[in-house]
Amino acid sequence: MEILMAFVIGILFMAATYLMLSKSLLRIIIGTGLLSHGAHLLLLTMGGLKRGAAPLLGEHAKAYTDPIPQALILTAIVISFGVTAFFLVLAYRAYQELGTDNMERLRGTERNE
Amino acid sequence: MSLLHLAILSPLLLAIAIPLLYKYFRQIHTGWFVLPLPIVLFIYFLQYISLTREGSAMIKSIAWIPSLDINFSTKIDGLGLLFALLITGIGSLIVLYSIYYLSKDKEKLNTFYVYLLLFIGAMLGVVLSDNLIVLYAFWELTSFSSFLLIGYWHHREKSRYGAQKSMLITVFGGLAMLGGFLLLYIMTGTFSITEIISHSDQIFTHSLFVPALLCVLLGAFTKSAQFPFHIWLPDAMEAPTPVSAYLHSATMVKAGIYVVARFSPIFAEDSLWLSLVAGFGIVTMFWGAFSAVKQTDLKAILAFSTVSQLGMIMSLLGVGAAAIHFEEIDNSYFTVATTAAVFHLINHATFKGSLFMVVGIIDHETGTRDIRKLGGLISLMPISFTIALIGAFSMAGLPPFNGFLSKEMFFTGMLGVAEMNILNLDTWSALFPIIAWVGSIFTFVYSMIIVFKSFTGKYQPEKLDRKPHEAPFGMLIPPLVLAALVIIFGIFPNILSETLIAPAMMSILPGFSFDVHISFWHGPKPELFMTLGVAVIGTILYLTLAKWRGVYGLLPEKLALNRFYDEGLEKAQYGSFRLTSTYMNGFIHTYLVYIFTFFIVILGTTLFVKDALSIDTANVAPVRFYEVILALIVAVSAISILFAKSRLTSIILLGAVGYTVALLFVVFRAPDLALTQLVIETVSVALFLLCFYHLPEISRSEERIRFRMTNAVISIGIGAIVTLIALSAHSTKLFDSIAHYYVENTYEEAAGKNMVNVILVDFRGFDTMFEITVLGIAALGIFTMIKLRLARRKEG
Numbered sequence: 037m038e039i040l041m042a043f044v045i046g047i048l049f050m051a052a053t054y055l056m057l058s059k060s061l062l063r064i065i066i067g068t069g070l071l072s073h074g075a076h077l078l079l080l081t082m083g084g085l086k087r088g089a090a091p092l093l094g095e096h097a098k099a100y101t102d103p104i105p106q107a108l109i110l111t112a113i114v115i116s117f118g119v120t121a122f123f124l125v126l127a128y129r130a131y132q133e134l135g136t137d138n139m140e141r142l143r144g145t146e147r148n149e
Numbered sequence: 150m151s152l153l154h155l156a157i158l159s160p161l162l163l164a165i166a167i168p169l170l171y172k173y174f175r176q177i178h179t180g181w182f183v184l185p186l187p188i189v190l191f192i193y194f195l196q197y198i199s200l201t202r203e204g205s206a207m208i209k210s211i212a213w214i215p216s217l218d219i220n221f222s223t224k225i226d227g228l229g230l231l232f233a234l235l236i237t238g239i240g241s242l243i244v245l246y247s248i249y250y251l252s253k254d255k256e257k258l259n260t261f262y263v264y265l266l267l268f269i270g271a272m273l274g275v276v277l278s279d280n281l282i283v284l285y286a287f288w289e290l291t292s293f294s295s296f297l298l299i300g301y302w303h304h305r306e307k308s309r310y311g312a313q314k315s316m317l318i319t320v321f322g323g324l325a326m327l328g329g330f331l332l333l334y335i336m337t338g339t340f341s342i343t344e345i346i347s348h349s350d351q352i353f354t355h356s357l358f359v360p361a362l363l364c365v366l367l368g369a370f371t372k373s374a375q376f377p378f379h380i381w382l383p384d385a386m387e388a389p390t391p392v393s394a395y396l397h398s399a400t401m402v403k404a405g406i407y408v409v410a411r412f413s414p415i416f417a418e419d420s421l422w423l424s425l426v427a428g429f430g431i432v433t434m435f436w437g438a439f440s441a442v443k444q445t446d447l448k449a450i451l452a453f454s455t456v457s458q459l460g461m462i463m464s465l466l467g468v469g470a471a472a473i474h475f476e477e478i479d480n481s482y483f484t485v486a487t488t489a490a491v492f493h494l495i496n497h498a499t500f501k502g503s504l505f506m507v508v509g510i511i512d513h514e515t516g517t518r519d520i521r522k523l524g525g526l527i528s529l530m531p532i533s534f535t536i537a538l539i540g541a542f543s544m545a546g547l548p549p550f551n552g553f554l555s556k557e558m559f560f561t562g563m564l565g566v567a568e569m570n571i572l573n574l575d576t577w578s579a580l581f582p583i584i585a586w587v588g589s590i591f592t593f594v595y596s597m598i599i600v601f602k603s604f605t606g607k608y609q610p611e612k613l614d615r616k617p618h619e620a621p622f623g624m625l626i627p628p629l630v631l632a633a634l635v636i637i638f639g640i641f642p643n644i645l646s647e648t649l650i651a652p653a654m655m656s657i658l659p660g661f662s663f664d665v666h667i668s669f670w671h672g673p674k675p676e677l678f679m680t681l682g683v684a685v686i687g688t689i690l691y692l693t694l695a696k697w698r699g700v701y702g703l704l705p706e707k708l709a710l711n712r713f714y715d716e717g718l719e720k721a722q723y724g725s726f727r728l729t730s731t732y733m734n735g736f737i738h739t740y741l742v743y744i745f746t747f748f749i750v751i752l753g754t755t756l757f758v759k760d761a762l763s764i765d766t767a768n769v770a771p772v773r774f775y776e777v778i779l780a781l782i783v784a785v786s787a788i789s790i791l792f793a794k795s796r797l798t799s800i801i802l803l804g805a806v807g808y809t810v811a812l813l814f815v816v817f818r819a820p821d822l823a824l825t826q827l828v829i830e831t832v833s834v835a836l837f838l839l840c841f842y843h844l845p846e847i848s849r850s851e852e853r854i855r856f857r858m859t860n861a862v863i864s865i866g867i868g869a870i871v872t873l874i875a876l877s878a879h880s881t882k883l884f885d886s887i888a889h890y891y892v893e894n895t896y897e898e899a900a901g902k903n904m905v906n907v908i909l910v911d912f913r914g915f916d917t918m919f920e921i922t923v924l925g926i927a928a929l930g931i932f933t934m935i936k937l938r939l940a941r942r943k944e945g
């Protein structure tokens with residue numbers, strides 16, 4: 037299962053990279069979304085999959101899934117959500133003020149300055 | 150804190166008081182407050198002559214940074230004392246001269262004397278330090294104060310240019326020298342020069358010896374304006390004349406000479422040192438003399454003449470240091486060369502100082518230094534003429550002045566090179582006396598130009614700004630003193646030999662015994678005929694100057710060293726501008742390409758170099774049908790985003806990925822994750838849709854992502870690298886998880902049954918606290934972004 041997941045994660049990273057290299061700001065943010073999904077799945081996969089019951093002591097199981105990666109992912113999800121939300125509103129404000137979402141036109145420096 | 154330390158630091162201490170004295174005693178020229186200090190110091194240093202006569206030295210040390218072996222240790226020996234006397238003696242005369250040269254009402258005297266005092270202190274520090282790092286610190290302080298003094302009239306473009314040029318070149322050399330010092334420290338384990346000299350025969354074979362030698366030499370050559378680093382010196386002539394006379398003829402440019410002399414006992418074991426010092430010296434001597442003849446500005450002639458004379462001293466030191474290299478053979482030639490170097494060092498300071506002062510007087514009284522405008526001043530300025538005549542004849546090497554004696558010994562030394570082939574240069578050695586002789590002819594020619602072009606010939610009052618007349622007497626005292634010394638040292642050279650020259654030589658060539666006796670008349674030896682030849686051919690060349698001047702037009706302007714410097718600087722600036730504007734093009738796409746490429750290359754190479762690639766299937770969970778379906782949905786949705794034409798489709802596909810990930814969390818036994826993921830994915834998709842909805846009309850024309858090969862290659866590379874690393878990492882587990890601790894203690898210690906929640910709020914509660922902070926900051930940031938409209942408010 038882990039090998040399959042590794043490939044799925046690779047595909048997520050690939051798609052995310054490709055989107056981040058595109059011109060549209062919205063696509064770049066979609067790319068970061070895919071990238072964080074990939075990272076979260078990677079965390080979970082590297083912790084080992086299905087080594088027992090869900091990490092709830094009420095289950096009275098012999099073995100439980102490793103709870104630490106889950107706690108880490110939970111933190112990561114919340115943080116990436118905060119950042120994504122901020123980023124999206126930033127993009128929204130950029131549309132409002134600058135009237136474009138084309139990254140080729142949003143440039144910090146001018147050529148031949 | 151000994152008296153010697155105080156002597157070195159006293160100029161710096163006085164420099165603090167100068168602005169106050171300038172402010173509260175406006176009627177008195179500030180220079181008068183400065184004048185006593187160098188005089189007192191000169192008298193103070195004179196008393197050490199009795200100490201150094203026997204070849205002994207005094208070392209005083211105070212701790213500065215003892216843990217790094219950096220101590221402010223001072224050492225006074227023959228060489229240091231000679232320089233200290235030159236610095237303070239000429240310093241006193243220069244201060245006196247500057248009092249008459251600089252106007253009390255027009256010039257900012259406070260800054261001038263602060264810079265000058267900084268320089269005096271720094272220079273004393275250089276020649277009296279026994280610690281390499283302290284020496285270096287003072288060395289940079291001389292560069293720095295010289296920079297300030299050259300740019301003293303900072304409203305002039307040329308002053309700023311000259312100051313910057315000298316700064317760049319001397320600091321370049323200074324940093325190289327620091328490198329050399331650090332290499333010496335690595336080899337010997339000490340920063341003390343005295344101790345390094347005592348270890349010199351051990352480090353001779355060390356692999357760092359030659360790099361250290363080259364670095365130290367680079368520092369000495371740049372400071373002492375040796376070919377091809379001499380180009381800063383003529384441009385430094387934009388400084389006020391007292392500064393040119395002091396820094397750029399008598400003291401600072403001799404700091405490099407000092408370093409070569411001081412480090413000869415260490416480096417002269419290697420014949421490379423001898424050939425480099427002697428070779429560059431003689432080339433500089435010739436090139437400086439040759440270039441001086443074509444100048445039309447008096448100070449420029451003197452600048453090139455300084456370059457030439459420094460080259461002469463340098464080559465003599467190189468030849469003289471051969472005594473250390475060839476201990477077995479008769480060393481009379483080398484000791485003569487070293488004597489000549491030390492003697493000429495003193496002579497040059499006397500006659501060059503006086504010549505600079507005379508040129509300053511001419512400039513001051515006529516308003517120009519251009520020899521094409523000057524002439525016939527002999528009847529108007531007889532005293533200045535006398536001084537100039539003495540100085541120039543001494544510089545040309547004519548009897549009965551001191552320059553004659555050192556020039557004769559110079560020829561002796563150079564003939565010795567040819568005769569004994571001491572520099573291992575085979576046939577090249579024969580060139581030394583020839584170059585020296587030709588250089589001396591040019592020296593003769595420009596010395597004559599200085600005197601006769603400005604004082605004799607036709608008087609051209611219409612070209613002069615002012616009506617010239619003799620300078621005030623106070624201004625004439627310093628050059629008169631120096632000219633008197635020129636004659637005294639010329640006629641009675643042996644008053645110096647026992648007191649100053651022999652002790653200085655004992656420092657340069659430790660372990661040799663000297664019987665320095667400078668005789669005025671050697672008898673009819675080849676040197677005498679060489680001098681005669683110089684005088685005869687020099688006179689002919691001077692008289693026919695107009696005819697052969699065209700020779701200077703032969704050298705194309707393109708090969709001039711200044712052009713190399715200017716264009717080099719310009720090209721370096723332009724090149725770096727071009728470089729940064731090429732790779733920093735302002736497109737985020739380009740920067741992401743750099744980052745991703747770097748990521749792929751570094752990680753990929755590491756994987757292969759470390760042979761870390763491995764797939765181990767022993768430790769994997771079994772694959773089940775519906776998990777495969779979910780995984781495929783994730784992969785397919787992710788890939789379809791790339792081909793989606795509409796942005797709305799992309800957003801919905803992203804939502805599909807998110808919800809499927811939540812389902813995967815369910816399958817992989819992570820209920821809390823699944824819950825959070827579902828909620829957050831919903832909110833995120835709503836936010837995406839908000840953004841989508843507010844897209845401006847212009848970019849509503851939807852289009853697919855345009856396919857670009859580089860993007861495709863890079864993204865596939867990233868995907869592949871991540872997969873490979875994930876596989877390899879999973880296959881090589883080095884140790885077990887610490888999860889069993891949480892499983893055992895979640896209920897016992899923390900009174901909870903949901904392990905994930907207990908970890909989040911109890912075991913690792915700090916993470917959660919800051920994660921809450923992140924959310925808070927994000928919320929505040931979003932609020933601010935929407936509410937704060939500074940730009941619009943300004944317009945409204």
